[in-house]
Amino acid sequence: MDTSTQSSEGLYYKILIGLLVLTAITFIQPSMFLTDYTVGAQMFIAVIKAWLIVMFYMHLKGEKLIGIFVLSTLAIVAVFFTIVGLDVTSFQYQDISPITKEAVHAVSHH
Amino acid sequence: MSAHFEEEYVVAPDGTEHKVQAWQNDTDAGKLGFWLFMFTEVMMFGAMFLSLTYYFTLHTQDFFAASHGLNRVLGGTNTVILLISALTMGLGLVKMKKGDIKTAKLMIWATIFLALLFLGIKAVEWTAEYHHGIFLGLPNLQAGTEHYIGHGQTLFFGMYFTMTGLHGFHILIGVGIMLWLLKRINSGKVTPEHNILHFNITLYWDLVHLIWVFVFPLFYMIGAGDVTGGAVHGH
Numbered sequence: 001m002d003t004s005t006q007s008s009e010g011l012y013y014k015i016l017i018g019l020l021v022l023t024a025i026t027f028i029q030p031s032m033f034l035t036d037y038t039v040g041a042q043m044f045i046a047v048i049k050a051w052l053i054v055m056f057y058m059h060l061k062g063e064k065l066i067g068i069f070v071l072s073t074l075a076i077v078a079v080f081f082t083i084v085g086l087d088v089t090s091f092q093y094q095d096i097s098p099i100t101k102e103a104v105h106a107v108s109h110h
Numbered sequence: 111m112s113a114h115f116e117e118e119y120v121v122a123p124d125g126t127e128h129k130v131q132a133w134q135n136d137t138d139a140g141k142l143g144f145w146l147f148m149f150t151e152v153m154m155f156g157a158m159f160l161s162l163t164y165y166f167t168l169h170t171q172d173f174f175a176a177s178h179g180l181n182r183v184l185g186g187t188n189t190v191i192l193l194i195s196a197l198t199m200g201l202g203l204v205k206m207k208k209g210d211i212k213t214a215k216l217m218i219w220a221t222i223f224l225a226l227l228f229l230g231i232k233a234v235e236w237t238a239e240y241h242h243g244i245f246l247g248l249p250n251l252q253a254g255t256e257h258y259i260g261h262g263q264t265l266f267f268g269m270y271f272t273m274t275g276l277h278g279f280h281i282l283i284g285v286g287i288m289l290w291l292l293k294r295i296n297s298g299k300v301t302p303e304h305n306i307l308h309f310n311i312t313l314y315w316d317l318v319h320l321i322w323v324f325v326f327p328l329f330y331m332i333g334a335g336d337v338t339g340g341a342v343h344g345h
Contacts, residue, residue: 009204016197023189026327027182030334038334039166042327049323057200058316066145073149077156084160088167 015056022049140306141313148317155321158273162328165265172262177333179244180270184235185330188228189322195224196319203312206295209302215295218288221315225285232278236271246271270329277325280318287311 026045034041055061060070091097119127166173202217236245243250243257244267250257251264258264291311294300300307 009201012197012200012204016193019193020190023186023193026189026331027186027334030331039332042331043324046324046327050320053196053316053320053323057196057319058313063141066142069142069145069149073152077152080156081160081163084164088164 011056015052018052019049022052137306137309140310144310144313148313151317151321155273155276158269158276159324159328162269162273165262165269169262169265172260173266174333176259176263176266176270177329177331180330180333181235181238182330182334184231185326188231189326191224191228191231192319192322195221195228196316198224199312199315203305203308206300206302206305206308211295211302214308215292218292218295222285222288225281225288229278229281232274266329273325274329277318277321280321284311284315284318287314 022045026042029041029045030038054070060067118130120130121127198217198220202214202221205211205217206214239245240248244259245251246268249255250259251267252258253261253264259267288311291300291308294307
């Protein structure tokens with residue numbers, strides 16, 4: 001699809017309304033629903049907002065080549081997250097690292 | 111690729127002319143190049159979000175407690191401001207493509223105003239936090255001092271000031287390049303037919319908005335309400 005046809009004013013206003021509604025849901029969610037899963041719910045809403053912005057405001061809808069590039073980048077970021085996640089689950093320096101609870105407790109007991 | 115190119119001539123120091131092939135109005139390459147730049151931004155902020163996620167898993171309850179103390183009204187206001195500014199910037203581009211340069215410039219000025227409003231509100235917020243003793247370098251965030259808020263909350267506020275600060279810096283850069291865009295429009299170098307600069311700056315502004323879409327809930331909303339998923343302590 002040609003980018004000029006996507007970027008009509010009406011579409012911009014429709015996406016704005018969608019984003020405003022999602023922002024309102026962001027505000028009411030912690031006290032209204034899924035209150036035990038606030039972080040997950042907030043991230044889910046954020047991903048929907050991001051999808052709307054990337055597809056329509058950033059004109060990625062119909063951009064095959066750049067779309068593949070964006071997905072590739074997200075995949076690389078996901079690889080970083082996974083490797084770091086695997087690394088920190090077997091962290092060997094809990095007692096001396098300045099970022100862990102164990103080291104904080106050790107300092108406070110001295 | 112729909113590149114349009116024409117022959118151009120360059121003059122050597124000895125006066126001889128050489129025919130070169132110059133690429134004009136190659137919007138595909140322009141877009142692709144700017145997306146490559148934006149990927150580096152995603153990588154940079156991605157590393158920060160990764161650190162934030164890791165610290166959150168280590169000090170979950172402290173992060174909920176620290177988040178609860180942030181001003182959600184100001185943070186939320188800034189969210190809406192940025193949202194509307196993305197609209198004004200996008201509409202500016204639509205107007206430029208349609209040949210309505212006057213309205214396009216007006217929309218860019220509106221975006222600049224909203225960007226400065228965002229920074230003003232952020233400044234008010236940071237000032238209030240400073241007066242509450244929460245700021246980088248203040249005793250409350252220093253281990254061993256009387257009013258130390260604890261290691262987990264210190265990590266939260268360290269990430270908060272770093273990430274919102276870097277985001278604010280991007281807003282400031284955005285204002286600068288929008289002023290440059292206005293200058294280019296005024297000098298006739300950005301026109302309805304040659305609008306790739308306008309297009310890319312609009313993309314940049316959407317990226318700044320996109321980053322805030324994740325920054326806002328991760329800092330402001332995870333500790334909102336009296337939630338078991340975000341147990342509130344000491345506030």
